[in-house]
Amino acid sequence: xxxxxxxxxxxxxxxxxxxxxxxxxxxxxxxxxxxxxxxxxxxxxxxxxxxxxxxxxxxxxxxxxxxxxxxxxxxxxxxxxxxxxxxxxxxxxxxxxxxxxxxxxxxxxxxxxxxxxxxxxxxxxxxxxxxxxxxxxxxxxxxxxxxxxxxxxxxxxxxxxxxxxxxxxxxxxxxxxxxxxxxxxxxxx
Numbered sequence: 001x002x003x004x005x006x007x008x009x010x011x012x013x014x015x016x017x018x019x020x021x022x023x024x025x026x027x028x029x030x031x032x033x034x035x036x037x038x039x040x041x042x043x044x045x046x047x048x049x050x051x052x053x054x055x056x057x058x059x060x061x062x063x064x065x066x067x068x069x070x071x072x073x074x075x076x077x078x079x080x081x082x083x084x085x086x087x088x089x090x091x092x093x094x095x096x097x098x099x100x101x102x103x104x105x106x107x108x109x110x111x112x113x114x115x116x117x118x119x120x121x122x123x124x125x126x127x128x129x130x131x132x133x134x135x136x137x138x139x140x141x142x143x144x145x146x147x148x149x150x151x152x153x154x155x156x157x158x159x160x161x162x163x164x165x166x167x168x169x170x171x172x173x174x175x176x177x178x179x180x181x182x183x184x185x186x187x188x189x
Contacts, residue, residue: 004020004023006024006027006069006070006071007066007070009021009023009024009070010024010061010064010066010070013061014061014062021058021061024054024057024070025054028070028071028074029050029054031071031074031075031151032049032050032053032054032074032075032078033046033047033050034046034150035075035078035079035082035146035147035151036049036050036053036078036081036082038142038143038146039079039082039085039086040082040085045085049078049081049082049085050078052081053074053077053078053081054074056077056081057073057074057077068160069157072153072157072160072161075147075151075153075161076160076161076163079143079161079162129184133179133180133183133184134180136179136183137176137179137180140172141172141173141175141176141179142176143162144158144162144169144172144173144176145173145176147161147162148173155169155170155173
C-alpha cells in the first residue's frame with residue numbers, strides 16, 4: 001500500500017478497508033510521536049499522545065478536508081492534544097531537534113563524518129550550545145522552529161497547525177532566528 005496517496009488511503013478506509021488506516025499509522029507514527037515528545041519530553045507521554053492522535057484521526061476521518069494534506073492535519077491534532085495536556089500540567093518543554101528522516105540526534109548529525117577527535121569535540125560543543133540556545137527560546141518560538149525545520153512544514157501549514165495567522169508564523173520565526181543569533185554570538189565569544 002506504500003504507493004497509494006494519503007487521500008486514497010483515507011478513501012479506502014472510509015469504504016471499510018481497515019488496513020488502509022494501519023498504513024496511515026505506519027506512515028506518520030514517527031512524525032507524530034517525535035512532535036509529541038518535543039512537548040512532553042517523556043517517551044510514555046509521547047506515546048500516549050501519539051495513540052490519542054490516531055484515535056482522534058480515526059474518529060474524525062469522515063470530517064477530514066481532502067484539500068488539506070494528511071500529515072499537517074495529523075500534526076495539528078497532535079499539537080492540540082499536547083496543548084491540552086500542557087494546560088493540565090501547566091508546563092512543557094522541548095528536547096533536542098531531530099530530522100524527520102534521520103534517527104540520529106541533532107548533535108550526532110552536527111558531528112557529521114569528522115574523524116579527528118578534536119573536530120568531533122568541537123562539533124559536540126557547538127551542537128550542545130545550539131540545543132541550549134533553542135531551549136532558552138520562548139515556547140512559541142521553539143514550536144515554529146520545530147515545525148519549520150524539523151517537520152519541514154510550509155508557513156501555511158504551520159499557521160494551520162497552530163491556528164495563528166501566517167504573518168505571526170513569519171514573525172515568530174524571524175524573532176527566533178534573531179534570538180538564536182544573539183544568543184549564539186554571545187555563547188561563542
